[in-house]
Amino acid sequence: MxxxxxxxxxxxxxxxxxxxxxxxDVERFHPLIHNTIEKGQKVDFYFELEDFDGYELEGLWEDLKVDTTHLSDYGKMAFVGDKKWQEWAAKATDFFTDSEVRFFHLQEKKKAKEWISQ
Incomplete structure (x- = not known):
């Protein structure tokens, strides 16, 4: 959710x-992405991952479609979580995109919010 x-x-x-x-969930985000792009801006993301278990299959497919369409429209991404696999996923996202991606531990929420707002 x-x-x-x-x-x-x-x-x-x-x-x-x-x-x-x-x-x-992904379909709710897509119009928000378009609203930002239409203003001529890159889209930054801040995600707090708590008790996150991944994707439903249809959710993953929809997210991949949206991301491949908009990868050049993304700016910075902050992932805040508490699992090692979430940190690896953030590193993989950084590797496969032109976005600046960082992972922060849950106790670093304030630091993550400051970084994404710079």
């Missing part, structure tokens, strides 16, 4: 993510 969080930056999409990401 993805719960959208309020932000002060108009190009920042922030969410708390728990459980599994569904196709419906």
């Amino acid at each position: 993805m719960q959208i969080m309020e932000t002060k930056e108009e190009n920042l999409i922030a969410a708390k993510i728990s459980g599994k990401i569904s196709k419906k």
